[in-house]
Amino acid sequence: MTLGAIGTGHYLVLAAILFGIGLVGILTRRNLITVLMSIELLLNSVNLNLVAFAHERGDLTGQVFAVFTIAVAAGEAAVGLGILLALFRMHQTTELDRARELEG
Amino acid sequence: MxxxxxxxxxxxxxxxxxxxxxxxxxxxxxxxxxxxxxxxxxxxxxxxxxxxxxxxxxxxxxxxxxxxxxxxxxxxxxxxxxxxxxxxEVRMFAGTAPLAAVVATLLVGMLLWAVLARPALVRAGDTAALGAIGGEQIGNPQALAWVLFRDHLVAFEAASLFLLVAMIGAVVLGRRR
CATH class of the missing domain: 1.20.120.1200 (NADH-ubiquinone/plastoquinone oxidoreductase chain 6, subunit NuoJ)
Known part of the structure; x- marks a missing residue:
């Protein structure tokens, strides 16, 4: 059995599938923790694209922006989980449907 | 290599x-x-x-x-x-699940179509350039640092400011009243 070399297209297909799975998670799950984890999946799929294109073009800028994306994702996770904790203190739940008011 | x-x-x-x-x-x-x-x-x-x-x-x-x-x-x-x-968690999925599945399928289908329809690569990039600056092989982290701190310094500082704001925001949100 011979296997062809892996090209950018393989990475793009994988990233598209990963993005789709994460999107389904965001749109369908009711638990805020799972939704935040799905957002991390989306950001990871974008990073895969950036790194694949950096490799294809021999240009490091894509990798630099992958590092920026990771930094932004870390900040997003911190703030999102802070919001989750505030929601849990107020309503004793992590379900999105129960979060209906801006001020408790 | x-x-x-x-x-x-x-x-x-x-x-x-x-x-x-x-x-x-x-x-x-x-x-x-x-x-x-x-x-x-x-x-x-x-x-x-x-x-x-x-x-x-x-x-x-x-x-x-x-x-x-x-x-x-x-x-x-x-x-x-x-x-x-x-x-x-009584119900795991929201009532919009079928609609979400359709939306995600359409989006992934569009992405895959775009990927498969993209023209073949004319000239492969030089992968050695991912670990070199000015033709000199110095390794990926060092080369990345050159690009980051020379070409994208403003974005780097903005990212650090963003992280500070995110940290303060997380502390304020997580504070016990």
């Missing part, structure tokens, strides 16, 4: 791609967020390995540090903090 044969690299790509997809499916479908978080960890590590296979050594290691270390610990802490067995 090349540690792996092309055949081995291809095999590793499919192995880690399978890990990534399986982990992602686990995140979305498992009821218990703790299991979901562990699946997410598998996905993070798989993505890091895929970065390494694309000569993004620094990004791969940062992925393991920041995602596998920092973000994962944040998630696990919060999951333990909110005391899950008091939360019975």
């Amino acid at each position: 090349e540690l792996l044969s092309a055949h081995g690299a291809t095999l590793l790509f499919y192995l880690f791609a399978a890990v990534v997809i399986a982990g992602a499916i686990g995140v979305v479908t498992l009821r218990n967020p703790m299991y979901g978080a562990l699946c997410l960890l598998a996905t993070f590590l798989g993505v890091a390995a895929l970065f390494l296979l694309r000569h993004a050594e620094f990004v791969g290691v940062v992925q393991i540090f920041v995602y596998g270390g920092g973000v994962m610990v944040l998630f696990l802490f919060v999951i333990m903090l909110v005391n899950l067995h008091r939360l019975r």
Whole structure:
């Protein structure tokens, strides 16, 4: 059995599938923790694209922006989980449907 | 330079791609967020390995540090903090699930169509350039540092400011009244 070399297209297909799975998670799950984890999946799929294109073009800028994306994702996770904790203190739940008011 | 044969690299790509997809499916479908978080960890590590296979050594290691270390610990802490067995998730999925499936299928189909329709590569980029500055081989982290601190310094400072704001915001939100 011979296997062809892996090209950018393989990475793009994988990233598209990963993005789709994460999107389904965001749109369908009711638990805020799972939704935040799905957002991390989306950001990871974008990073895969950036790194694949950096490799294809021999240009490091894509990798630099992958590092920026990771930094932004870390900040997003911190703030999102802070919001989750505030929601849990107020309503004793992590379900999105129960979060209906801006001020408790 | 090349540690792996092309055949081995291809095999590793499919192995880690399978890990990534399986982990992602686990995140979305498992009821218990703790299991979901562990699946997410598998996905993070798989993505890091895929970065390494694309000569993004620094990004791969940062992925393991920041995602596998920092973000994962944040998630696990919060999951333990909110005391899950008091939360019975009656319905896992919202009522919009069929619509969401259609939207996601359409989007992924569009992306795949765009990928498959894209023209063949005219000239492959020089992968040695991912570890070199000015033609001199200095390794990926050092070359990345040159690009980051020379060409994107303003964005770098803006990112540090963003992280400070995010940290203050998280502290304020998590404060006990």
